[in-house]
Amino acid sequence: MKQFIQTIKNIWKIEELRSRIMFTLGIILIYRLGSKVVLPGVDPAMLEEFSRRTTQGVMGLLDMFSGGAFSNASIFALGIMPYISASIIIQLLTIAVPYFQRLQKEGESGRRKINQITRYLTVAVLIIQAPSYLTQIPDQAKVLSPFFFQVSSIIILTTGTIFVMWLGEKITDKGIGNGISLIIMIGIIARMPFALFSEFEARLAGQGGGLVAFLIEIVFLFLVFVVSILLVQGTRRIPVQYAKRIIGNKQYGGVRQYIPLKVNAAGVMPIIFAQAIMFLPLSFARFNTSEGMSKFVAAFVNYTSFWYNLVFGILIVLFTYFYTAIIINPTQMAEDMKKNGGFIPGVKPGKKTAEFLDMIMSRITLPGSIFLALVAIMPAFASLAGVQTSFAQFYGGTSLLILVGVVLDTLQQIESHLLMRHYDGLMKTGRVKGRAGGYASSL
Numbered sequence: 055m056k057q058f059i060q061t062i063k064n065i066w067k068i069e070e071l072r073s074r075i076m077f078t079l080g081i082i083l084i085y086r087l088g089s090k091v092v093l094p095g096v097d098p099a100m101l102e103e104f105s106r107r108t109t110q111g112v113m114g115l116l117d118m119f120s121g122g123a124f125s126n127a128s129i130f131a132l133g134i135m136p137y138i139s140a141s142i143i144i145q146l147l148t149i150a151v152p153y154f155q156r157l158q159k160e161g162e163s164g165r166r167k168i169n170q171i172t173r174y175l176t177v178a179v180l181i182i183q184a185p186s187y188l189t190q191i192p193d194q195a196k197v198l199s200p201f202f203f204q205v206s207s208i209i210i211l212t213t214g215t216i217f218v219m220w221l222g223e224k225i226t227d228k229g230i231g232n233g234i235s236l237i238i239m240i241g242i243i244a245r246m247p248f249a250l251f252s253e254f255e256a257r258l259a260g261q262g263g264g265l266v267a268f269l270i271e272i273v274f275l276f277l278v279f280v281v282s283i284l285l286v287q288g289t290r291r292i293p294v295q296y297a298k299r300i301i302g303n304k305q306y307g308g309v310r311q312y313i314p315l316k317v318n319a320a321g322v323m324p325i326i327f328a329q330a331i332m333f334l335p336l337s338f339a340r341f342n343t344s345e346g347m348s349k350f351v352a353a354f355v356n357y358t359s360f361w362y363n364l365v366f367g368i369l370i371v372l373f374t375y376f377y378t379a380i381i382i383n384p385t386q387m388a389e390d391m392k393k394n395g396g397f398i399p400g401v402k403p404g405k406k407t408a409e410f411l412d413m414i415m416s417r418i419t420l421p422g423s424i425f426l427a428l429v430a431i432m433p434a435f436a437s438l439a440g441v442q443t444s445f446a447q448f449y450g451g452t453s454l455l456i457l458v459g460v461v462l463d464t465l466q467q468i469e470s471h472l473l474m475r476h477y478d479g480l481m482k483t484g485r486v487k488g489r490a491g492g493y494a495s496s497l
């Protein structure tokens with residue numbers, strides 16, 4: 055406790071860090087206030103049934119990511135997920151389309167152009183998703199004419215998401231941590247107390263097991279939390295016999311070092327990408343009301359169904375490989391090793407080293423991706439075991455892994471500020487590790 059109090063004092067002494075934290079908290083407050091502002095033309099008193107319905111299935115996940123804004127019919131109801139969907143499309147295009155590949159190689163100017171295209175694409179995604187969301191709001195809650203309500207609400211929802219994007223960018227530029235990640239995390243944290251209290255009430259009211267069962271759930275949740283930390287941090291580096299290299303430079307004294315490849319180099323990004331894809335059936339359901347489409351949507355709006363979890367798990371495995379390929383470039387790594395006089399025993403420098411690294415990365419990514427998928431679908435098993443839907447979502451899955459990853463990244467940034475000014479870090483036993491690459495990474 056004494057060390058914690060001293061760390062808080064050290065944080066407060068650093069003017070830049072203090073201002074960044076206060077700025078971040080101010081932006082978060084604006085976001086939370088906005089999530090309570092109901093769309094014009096909607097009667098809040100008539101949203102009780104809508105709120106109950108949107109806490110179940112995939113819509114419950116959307117509500118959690120938006121911090122309750124989805125069920126409140128808020129101006130921020132669609133949250134940041136349309137931007138995530140647009141980012142996925144752009145990142146896929148950077149692999150398949152030469153134009154985006156050139157932009158990616160142009161440095162800062164190319165990055166700004168890609169960001170601008172992503173924003174335009176976000177608006178296009180919103181034009182599709184907003185009408186689908188408005189059809190979920192019961193007609194008795196709408197107090198304006200259908201046409202005017204539809205047009206005005208689409209504009210407001212689109213503007214709301216763009217504003218949330220802007221808030222996230224401001225946090226990244228002038229605050230602490232990655233803004234988009236923090237906004238998602240705040241939405242998850244905002245729902246957690248309600249889910250916890252609801253599960254506590256349900257256990258005491260006769261759901262089964264009473265206080266003992268509730269305590270067992272908490273213990274199990276803690277264990278999943280610990281596993282999630284290990285998974286987000288990428289567990290360990292690759293085995294010595296595959297990864298060690300000898301530094302030939304005399305200043306290193308011939309010391310053997312590890313190549314920083316990880317079992318889970320992609321962090322939580324595969325889950326975020328896969329989850330955004332799993333939200334698509336809801337967006338397109340309104341355009342086709344046939345019986346076949348209804349059955350298809352029904353299978354993919356229930357996150358405890360077999361097909362939902364199978365597809366979700368496969369997507370996570372695929373996106374783990376995809377995002378790992380973006381983060382880790384074996385060719386560049388082999389070139390850097392060659393320039394620094396490093397090598398892998400028994401492997402020729404250059405192309406052979408790149409091929410060897412690519413082979414090892416493919417092998418160690420497979421168990422990491424499968425384990426990530428298992429943790430991601432764990433809420434389905436928790437729900438089937440009798441845990442309430444709102445609380446089951448925190449047993450692994452997207453929510454807990456995002457929460458762990460963002461917290462670790464933010465703490466690592468705070469620790470970096472402390473260490474730069476010769477203060478003790480947040481932990482005396484070692485550095486706080488973030489996600490991909492060992493330390494902080496952004497969405």
